[in-house]
Amino acid sequence: MFPSRRYVPNFALLPILLVALIVAATAMWFSEQDPADSPPRVDTRDARIDVLDGPGQRKRVQLDLRLFVPERTPAPAVVLAHGFDGDKTELAVPARRLAARGFTVLTYSARGFGHSTGRVALNAPDYEVTDARRILDWLARQPEVTTQGQDDPLVGVGGVSYGGALSMLLAGNDDRVDAIAPLTTYNDLRTAMLPNDASTEPISTTTAARGGDADRGVFRRAWARSLFRMATRPQVERNTSSKPDTSSTAPPPPEEPPDTGDQSLTCGNLTIRVCRAYTELARTGQAGQETLDLLEAASPSSVTSNIDIPTLLVQRQRGTLFGLEQADANARQINEAGGTVRMLWLEGGDREELPASVWGKVADWFSHYLHDSDSPRPPAPDIGFEYQLVDRLASERSPPTTWRADGYPGLEAGEVARFELPLRGSPTSVINPPGNGADTTSSSGNTAAGERAVGTVEAPRSPRLSRQGTSSAQVAVFETAQVERATRITGLPRTRLSVASVPGQPGDSQAVLFARLLDVGPDGSRAPVGDGSSPLRVTRLPEDGTAVQVDVALPATMHTLQPGHRLELRVSTTDGAYAGPRDTAVHRVALAGGKSVSLPSVSASPVEETSVPLGALIGIAAFVVLLVVAGVLAIRFERSRRKPPTPELADLPLAVEDVSKSYPGRPDAIHDLSLRVETGQVVGLLGPNGAGKTSLLRMVLGMTRADTGRIHLFGHLVAPSAPVLSRVGGLVESPGLLPHLTGLENLRSYWRATGRPMEQARLDEVVRIAALGSAADRKVRTYGPGMRQRVALAQAMLGLPDLLVLDEPMNALDPAHTQRMREVIREYARTGRTVLLSSHLLSEVEQTCTHVIVMREGRRVAGGTVDEITAGESLIAFHVDQPDLAARTLRCLEGIGSVRTVGEVVYAELAGHSTATAVNVLVASDISIKRVGPHRKLEDAFLELVGEDH
Numbered sequence: 001m002f003p004s005r006r007y008v009p010n011f012a013l014l015p016i017l018l019v020a021l022i023v024a025a026t027a028m029w030f031s032e033q034d035p036a037d038s039p040p041r042v043d044t045r046d047a048r049i050d051v052l053d054g055p056g057q058r059k060r061v062q063l064d065l066r067l068f069v070p071e072r073t074p075a076p077a078v079v080l081a082h083g084f085d086g087d088k089t090e091l092a093v094p095a096r097r098l099a100a101r102g103f104t105v106l107t108y109s110a111r112g113f114g115h116s117t118g119r120v121a122l123n124a125p126d127y128e129v130t131d132a133r134r135i136l137d138w139l140a141r142q143p144e145v146t147t148q149g150q151d152d153p154l155v156g157v158g159g160v161s162y163g164g165a166l167s168m169l170l171a172g173n174d175d176r177v178d179a180i181a182p183l184t185t186y187n188d189l190r191t192a193m194l195p196n197d198a199s200t201e202p203i204s205t206t207t208a209a210r211g212g213d214a215d216r217g218v219f220r221r222a223w224a225r226s227l228f229r230m231a232t233r234p235q236v237e238r239n240t241s242s243k244p245d246t247s248s249t250a251p252p253p254p255e256e257p258p259d260t261g262d263q264s265l266t267c268g269n270l271t272i273r274v275c276r277a278y279t280e281l282a283r284t285g286q287a288g289q290e291t292l293d294l295l296e297a298a299s300p301s302s303v304t305s306n307i308d309i310p311t312l313l314v315q316r317q318r319g320t321l322f323g324l325e326q327a328d329a330n331a332r333q334i335n336e337a338g339g340t341v342r343m344l345w346l347e348g349g350d351r352e353e354l355p356a357s358v359w360g361k362v363a364d365w366f367s368h369y370l371h372d373s374d375s376p377r378p379p380a381p382d383i384g385f386e387y388q389l390v391d392r393l394a395s396e397r398s399p400p401t402t403w404r405a406d407g408y409p410g411l412e413a414g415e416v417a418r419f420e421l422p423l424r425g426s427p428t429s430v431i432n433p434p435g436n437g438a439d440t441t442s443s444s445g446n447t448a449a450g451e452r453a454v455g456t457v458e459a460p461r462s463p464r465l466s467r468q469g470t471s472s473a474q475v476a477v478f479e480t481a482q483v484e485r486a487t488r489i490t491g492l493p494r495t496r497l498s499v500a501s502v503p504g505q506p507g508d509s510q511a512v513l514f515a516r517l518l519d520v521g522p523d524g525s526r527a528p529v530g531d532g533s534s535p536l537r538v539t540r541l542p543e544d545g546t547a548v549q550v551d552v553a554l555p556a557t558m559h560t561l562q563p564g565h566r567l568e569l570r571v572s573t574t575d576g577a578y579a580g581p582r583d584t585a586v587h588r589v590a591l592a593g594g595k596s597v598s599l600p601s602v603s604a605s606p607v608e609e610t611s612v613p614l615g616a617l618i619g620i621a622a623f624v625v626l627l628v629v630a631g632v633l634a635i636r637f638e639r640s641r642r643k644p645p646t647p648e649l650a651d652l653p654l655a656v657e658d659v660s661k662s663y664p665g666r667p668d669a670i671h672d673l674s675l676r677v678e679t680g681q682v683v684g685l686l687g688p689n690g691a692g693k694t695s696l697l698r699m700v701l702g703m704t705r706a707d708t709g710r711i712h713l714f715g716h717l718v719a720p721s722a723p724v725l726s727r728v729g730g731l732v733e734s735p736g737l738l739p740h741l742t743g744l745e746n747l748r749s750y751w752r753a754t755g756r757p758m759e760q761a762r763l764d765e766v767v768r769i770a771a772l773g774s775a776a777d778r779k780v781r782t783y784g785p786g787m788r789q790r791v792a793l794a795q796a797m798l799g800l801p802d803l804l805v806l807d808e809p810m811n812a813l814d815p816a817h818t819q820r821m822r823e824v825i826r827e828y829a830r831t832g833r834t835v836l837l838s839s840h841l842l843s844e845v846e847q848t849c850t851h852v853i854v855m856r857e858g859r860r861v862a863g864g865t866v867d868e869i870t871a872g873e874s875l876i877a878f879h880v881d882q883p884d885l886a887a888r889t890l891r892c893l894e895g896i897g898s899v900r901t902v903g904e905v906v907y908a909e910l911a912g913h914s915t916a917t918a919v920n921v922l923v924a925s926d927i928s929i930k931r932v933g934p935h936r937k938l939e940d941a942f943l944e945l946v947g948e949d950h
Contacts, residue, residue, distance in 0.1 A: 042099040043069045051111075051134045053118055055126045061118035063131060064088055064109040065138075068099035073144040076370035077155040078103045079135065081163025084227060087114025091160070094359040101363045103156075103370070104144045108135060110166070112269045119271045122189075123166050123298045125173065127271070132157075132170045136177075152176050156366040160354070161185055161322070165300050168311075168330065172303020179369040181312040181362045183354060186322040187304070187329035189295040193220050193321070194287055197515070197553040198497075198536035205418060207332060207410035208491030208600050209556040211325035218512055218535035219285040221579040223321045228270075228278050285579035304333035310340040312365045312383070314358060316348055317558050318531040324556035325492055335411045343408040345387035345558055347400040353779060385409065385602070387490060387558050403490075403604035416491060417603060420596040423495065423569060425478030427590035429502055432512070432573040433474065434584050476589040478569045479520070480597065483561055489529065491600035492556040493517060495569065496593030499538045500547035505586035510539045513589065514575040517554050517597070518568040519561060529567065530555025533575050541587075549592045567597060645715025652714065653677050653803045653834040654700060659709030661695055661858075669695050671858040673709070677803075677836055677851075682829045684845035684866075685838040686942060687855035693838040694732070696855075697807050700836070701730040713803065726756075729801035731792055731809060739781035743772060743791040746780060751798050762800045769827050770794035771820065786817030793824060804828060806837040810844055822848045846938040854942065866938065876915055878906045879931040880922065889925045890918060904930075 045067050053059040066088050078098050082090040087109040095105040110128055111118030121127035139145050139153040146154040156179040157167040164185030171177040186192045194217035203212050267275035277291040287295070296302055311334050315327035324345060331341045344361065346354075364381040385408040388400035409416050499511050513536040517529035534554050541548055554569075561567065571589050574580055649655050654677040661670035670692045677683050685693050698704045699711055702720045710717060716724035737746050744767070751761040767776055770790050780788065793809060809825070810818045818841070825848055829835050839845050845852065845866075852869050854862040862869060880886045883901045890899050890908050897909025910918055915932060922929055 040100045040102075041071050042096050045069065047138075049134065049138050051131050053127075054121075061111050061131075062116060063111065063135070064115040065135070066092075066095075066107050067142070067144070068095045068105040068107070069144050070099045070102050070104060072102065073104060074146040075102055075104045075144065076366070077139050077145045077153050078105045078366055078370075079132070079139070079155060079157045079167075080105060080107050081132070081157070081159030081166045082107070082110065082113070083159075083161035083163055085113065086163075087116075089114075091163075094354075094362070097356070097359055098363055098366070101367060103363075103366065104139075104142070104146075106135065106139060110163075120269050120274065121271045121298075122274050122294070123162065123169055124271075124294075125169070125297055128166060129169045129173055132166060133174050136170075136174060154178060154370055156180065156370050158183065158362055158366075159185070165298075168300035168307060169298075169303055171309060172300065172306040177309060179310045179312075179366055180307070181314070181365055182300075182330065183314040183358075183362075184316050184322060185326070185330075186299070187326045187333070188299045188301040190215075190287070190292060190299065191217065191329075192326060193224060193281070193295065194218065195220065195535050196537045197534035198499075198513075198538050198550040199553075200548065200550055203494055203551040203553050205494070205598070205600070206415050207328050207408070208416045208602055209324040209328035210332070210410075211323075211328070211492060211556075212551065212553045214537070216286075216537055216539060218537055219281050219287075219579040220321065220535075220577060221282070221285075222577040224278060224281060228282075282579075285581075300330060301333065304330060305337050307334045308338035310365070310369045312342050312344070312362065312381075314344045314346065314354070314362075316346050316352070317388075317556075318348060323531065325553070328492075328556075331408050331411060335408075341408060341411065342381070342383040343385045344383060347388040347558065348777070352777060385604070386607070387602070387604070389488070389558055389560055402607040403602075404607050405602055405604040409602055416600045418598050418600050419487075420594065420598055421480040421483070421567060422594075422596045423478045423480055423591050424595075425476070425569075425591060427498075427588055428473060428476035428571075429505075429586055429588050430473055430476050430513070430571065430573050432581060432583075432585040432587075434582070474573050476571045478571075478591055480567045482522070482564050482566045485563055487561040487599070488601050489557055489559045489561060489599045490602040490604070493529070493554040493597055493599050495552050495554065495597045496549060496591070497536075497552050497571065498547040498549050498588075498590040498592035499536075499541065500545050500588045501541045501543065502586040502588055503543070503545040508583070508585065509541050509543070510537060510581075511541060511585065511587040512537050512580045513571050513573060513587070514578070515552055515554060515569065515571045517557075518570065519559065520566050520568050521562075522564045526568070528555075529559050529561075530557035532577060533572075535575070535578050536571075545588070547588070547590070547592075554597075569597060646712060647715070649712045650715035651679065652712070653679055654836065655712040656696070656700075657710045657712075659696075659699065659706045659711060661692075661699065661704075661707050663695075666690075668858045670699075670706070673855075673858065673860055675853055675860055675863060677834060679834055680829070680832060681851050682825065682835045682849045683837070683851045683853060684849035685836065685853050685855065686840075686842070686845060687838075689840075690857070691855040692858040693855060694807055695858075697730070697732055697805055697836070697838060700805055701725070701728065701732060703732070726754075726799075727802045728805060729796040729798065729803070730805045731796040732805070732807040737780045737788060737791060737795075740779065742777050742779055743783070743787075743794075744776040746791060747776075747795055747798060750795050754799075756799065761798045763798070765800065766794050766797045769797060769831075770824050786813050786820070789813060789817070789821065790824065793821070797828060800831065800833065802833055804833065804835045804837075806835065808839055809837055810839060810841055818844060842938045842942055852938070869938065875907045875934070876910055876918065877931075877933055878908065878918070878922065878929060879904060880906060881928040881930070885925060886922055886927050889921055889927065893918070893921065 047065045047067065048062045049065060050060045050062055053061045080091040080095055082088065088107040091107050095107050098105045109116040111131055112120035123129065136153060136155060137151055139155060140147055140151045148154050153176065155177060157170055157177050158181035159165070159167045160183045162185075164182035167180045167182045171180050191211070196214040196217035197212045199212040199214045204210050270278070273294060277287070277294050280288055280291055313327050313330055315322070315324055317324065327343065327345075331343055335341045342365075344358070346358065361381060361383060368381060385405040386402055388402050499513070501509070501511070514533035515536060516533045518526045519529050520526050532555055534552060536550070536552060538548055538550055656673055656675045659670055659673045660668075663669050673692070673696065685696070687693050699706050700713070700718065702718050702722055702725050705719065712718070713724045714727060716722065718724065738749070741749065747761070747763060747766070748758070751758060770793055772790060772794060775783070775787055780791070783791070789809065793806070796804060796806065810821050813821060822844060825835055825837070837849070849866060851865050852863065853860060854869070878886060881904070883904050883906050886906045887899050887901050890896055890906065893913055895911050896913065897911045899906065899908045908918065919929060919932060
């Protein structure tokens with residue numbers, strides 16, 4: 001990647017600036033570091049242990065373990081359990097950090113994952129939980145681990161998602177566990193996979209995010225399907241990043257014998273019982289008693305009454321399965337059992353990596369409760385209850401602010417403060433369409449203009465039923481008035497609805513609905529409040545149309561409703577994430593009770609930023625002063641070199657005049673090349689390997705100089721570090737992305753290197769044009785080739801340069817990413833800017849570009865619009881209803897070339913005849929013509945211009 005928009009200062013000043021910066025950085029470092037300090041040494045060793053494959057089994061399963069050993073041993077142990085579809089390497093980074101804090105840390109691959117054998121039983125007590133108990137037995141025998149008695153290690157257990165639930169299940173079944181840290185996990189798989197947020201009984205408001213307890217929920221189809229797909233992939237495919245341990249002295253795991261029972265091939269690595277449960281849910285959307293028993297046994301809720309040890313709970317706001325209400329339930333139940341509970345709510349989704357600061361809190365937590373009693377115990381972590389809020393008015397990507405309370409409110413006494421906002425809106429008859437196929441909810445919260453009316457909202461293309469002049473829709477909408485001051489929402493909003501069957505219309509005794517809250521700005525923009533929808537299953541609806549009133553728990557959230565904004569409550573009949581009823585039904589939805597929405601607001605204070613030490617302040621101040629001086633010198637230097645552009649070329653993005661370039665062994669890499677690129681064009685640079693395409697692009701970007709000739713950008717001569725390069729973005733060679741940063745952090749880091757103000761980066765526009773979405777917040781090391789290339793293209797687009805230069809932007813991309821890249825380039829060109837790209841993918845150039853320049857052996861051999869290049873002596877394709885008659889008719893034209901028929905298409909070489917003449921002849925013969933056009937493609941023209949041997 002070439003940083004083509006960097007302001008470059010006088011090179012004579014660089015040594016001085018470099019020395020000054022080194023001095024400043026050294027001052028900052030030594031002001032904060034003890035010269036005697038050095039990073040603690042952490043060793044690792046791998047092992048495998050055998051466990052029984054379930055109760056009453058003689059067959060054994062091997063578990064793959066890794067131990068992280070600190071400098072000083074024995075030490076308290078910490079077990080870290082990975083998420084679903086992970087393995088022992090998933091938490092290697094936090095494991096190493098914990099080991100550096102003085103813990104002996106163990107990570108392992110759960111049965112059925114990584115290089116551990118066996119089948120996935122979904123954290124069943126007789127399988128994964130028993131496996132974890134055997135791991136504690138093994139830890140107690142290791143000399144690196146502090147013990148409290150025979151077979152009793154001093155141990156804390158933490159885990160993420162699937163592993164977080166395992167930490168609670170283990171603590172509830174084995175009293176040797178001394179402290180736990182479950183992260184972004186669940187409480188009850190029954191309410192997670194079959195939630196029902198409608199209750200005929202009042203929903204308790206004792207805690208901030210307490211959900212409803214109603215049964216007979218709605219199957220969360222999308223998440224369960226994703227889980228099943230991960231578990232049924234071939235094991236080698238799931239673990240291509242894992243390599244067998246070669247350092248272990250344990251023997252390699254034996255191959256499992258083929259199943260001789262009724263294990264279905266479609267169950268993949270799941271146990272038969274788990275596979276049967278999923279099959280039942282997928283087919284019926286309902287759970288039988290056996291499935292409910294399985295989900296209950298695999299849920300922490302089954303053992304939380306036994307957990308009376310210190311527990312740190314961390315939960316993401318935007319969880320596809322485990323919302324804040326699941327963490328709330330864990331906190332309540334463990335607190336009732338006598339455990340010390342602290343809670344941390346994070347901004348972001350459950351697929352995002354946990355930040356290092358969270359793992360630091362986990363380390364503080366275990367340090368306090370597991371520290372050797374013979375030494376001074378570290379102070380208790382000052383957490384209490386923390387949650388994060390993002391100021392979305394400042395920017396969609398502004399960093400969150402952390403708020404802190406003394407403890408999770410409602411656990412010991414009292415209720416969370418709540419306030420009411422009145423709702424308004426007319427009763428609406430909503431229809432569940434046949435098959436329940438469409439998802440009428442929008443993750444972005446945007447709706448069409450016609451959907452903004454309060455009361456009835458007509459869903460596009462949905463069936464309509466009417467009775468006594470009342471139209472039916474798929475969405476009922478109710479709204480509050482605009483608020484006058486900023487309003488913090490912390491927890492689970494709730495409201496009360498009235499639901500009834502519509503007499504005389506399709507339906508049964510139950511209704512399945514989906515409710516969600518939106519934040520509506522003064523300009524009509526909408527943003528979701530909380531993640532996803534609340535599924536509502538209302539049963540026992542009277543046939544006479546009598547309404548049933550229900551309390552509704554809406555998605556839990558951390559959100560600030562700004563002045564001038566209002567809330568919109570949307571109740572729909574469909575949501576693609578859930579399995580709704582397939583039969584058509586019509587129900588009437590209205591506000592009930594106090595006709596308001598009840599919003600929780602936890603009293604908390606913002607956490608102040610950690611003060612910066614004086615030495616660091618001095619270093620930072622020196623660094624800032626040097627940057628200012630360097631900036632002033634750079635600006636003066638640039639102004640001194642700035643010259644007015646050539647007037648006749650000032651509006652021309654690119655003009656190449658008689659340019660030649662030679663390299664050792666290639667005397668004519670570029671030879672007397674001239675070309676022009678006009679504003680608004682998307683120009684494809686074509687040519688075989690060695691034609692000089694990349695050499696030309698490198699000269700255009702100022703990366704190398706031409707031997708002879710001139711290159712003008714917007715009338716300015718191009719040279720390395722020329723000021724006009726600030727109007728050009730380039731993607732040449734490797735994108736150079738840093739794998740440990742997110743895509744967004746890479747973009748910011750790159751732009752800072754250009755020396756221009758961050759607000760000029762146009763970051764939000766670039767992210768939108770490149771369609772990076774939520775992937776921009778993921779680490780680059782998790783990207784595939786397509787995503788890396790899109791981030792690299794976004795990097796070239798920063799600042800929205802007037803000319804974008806791309807070298808093989810679609811190289812090595814699969815068809816889906818190639819199409820996405822094509823759309824991104826087109827979208828950029830629609831902003832009124834110019835794109836010059838080279839590619840060997842002729843079909844993509846034909847579909848993407850407006851103009852083409854063809855090069856061969858360093859020379860320009862053709863140029864023009866795509867249509868001009870593909871025109872000329874070529875076949876004309878006639879799509880007709882009578883191909884045989886059309887062929888005979890065309891052959892009657894004097895001097896016509898070859899005519900052949902393929903299906904309903906007639907291909908003809910018209911020679912001297914015009915296409916209009918041939919069309920008139922066919923029409924006169926009563927032949928219906930569907931379409932006419934040239935048959936020659938860009939590939940044909942390219943081969944003709946450069947030769948078949950290329």
